[in-house]
Amino acid sequence: MRVEMTIITNNPLVNQARYKNVAKVFVETGNIQGVLLRTRDFIHKGHKLLSHPLSGSLKPNENPYKSIIISSNADGLEFDHLIMIEKGIETTEKFFRGKELPKYKPATDHDFMVIDKSIVESGLKNNGGA
């Protein structure tokens, strides 16, 4: 299998799904910050950011789930991508300072998973994955 993309996610629905040529890293975290931090580690190691870290137009303190797509290959630090993920982390911290992530009822929690999955899949479909 030629693995070109890697999804870093804390979304169980994305983790369970099967995508062609796509690897997954599951991060056990209840908010998106953990996913952003893990992604930053990969960017430092030379992986490229393929999807925007703040995809979805959902504010970080409202959305419990995040899936970020990076290149599976690591071939040198892309500084612009590091800035982008750092900005994502900074923005997320800013939102958490004002208001913590609410405890959602199961149905709403599931809706957030569905939306995140759909956003990831729309990106994959447009870029030769899924």
Added chain:
Amino acid sequence: MRLEVGKIFINDIRFGESTHVENGVLYVNEKELIDLFIEDDRIKSAKIELAKPGESVRITPVKDVLEPRVKVSGSGTNFPGVVGNKVKQVGEGRTHVLSGAAVVTVGKIVGFQEGIVDMSGIGAEYTPFSKTLNICVVIEPEEGIESHAYEAAAREAGLIVTNFIGEAARNLEPDEIEVFETKGIIEQAKMYPDLPRIGYVCMLQSQGLLHDTYVYGVDAKKIIPTLMNPTEFMDGAVISGNCVASCDKIPTYLHQNDPIIEELFEKHGKELNFMGVIITNENVFLADKERCSDGVAKLARLMDLDGVLITEEGYGNPDTDLMMNCKKVEQNGIKTVLVTDEFPGRDGKSESLADAVKEADALVSCGQGNIVITMPPMDKVIGTLEDIETMIGGYDGSLKEDGSIEAEIQIIISATSAFGCNKLTARMH
């Protein structure tokens, strides 16, 4: 392209035996409207309710708002490529509008992304749709149906009902006729050689489920930037299929009545030469963002523009598209002005946008979405208050026992819309 927009002023809406207009009153028949879409097996039940400005009425969760229009002459139909499957070019000829009336689709799609329209009280001040006479289509989905299927069903129902009501305007004599016209690029440039050539870059939300926009029925995430005649928007060539945070949302109504387009036409031939609209998308992949912002800059250069206005829809990732568009257009020697809303936190002290470039030195703010207000209880709720606390802008304790709501204004439909349809802005301190 030349479009005559004939407005029939509607000053009241009532239920009646049939859907028609009489002396400025729009009558609608509930059964007639529901029968248009109720056979859709994704929909369990539906009802029609009316809401008028000043009434003690709260409408929530609002999915979309649309304006009833009909094409009287010229090719195509209103909402081309979506309703009736007539993919014909629109934007020419004559269109009649039931001005003052709106169709509001109401119903829970996912538990957090639709918003509120209050018809009176402080909440009403923040949304343009407290001033319209609203025909609310309240839809209940079939149990077990997936969100995306239900979103599509609710979207189609809204379009079908709106076009059906719009038909009532076909044979009426308009109270007012406005004419909008732009020429081909060369002819237009020659027409006002001393005025700056201005374009409008309209960024369409396009990230996935409930974050989609359609252009002539095509999912906007699959387009590359293209040129549109401003009058095409007035005939419904662009429709909303999304439920991003309510305050940022550009409902179909605002695409039909884009305040930026109207303002550019107002100044056309006087202060500026309005050359046309470039539409582009807001996709999640960085490669798409690169490709499409390159395309925007290329089109702006091909049109030989002196300046562009750029609007966005949503927050976060679209800010990156906004900045990429700005930077690349500026690098071609074309001036840009950005129009957006802000999310600087409740204290207003944090950075307002998730991205910024040094070329973004002219920006119009449409207000900040994190401001907290308390909206008084209303006598009547159209829809349900069930999800208020999990809606974007709401939180634990938002819904008070007496029915009042304390929430960030981002819970209100189009409260900080980047089309500038509201009264909010920023002040420098």
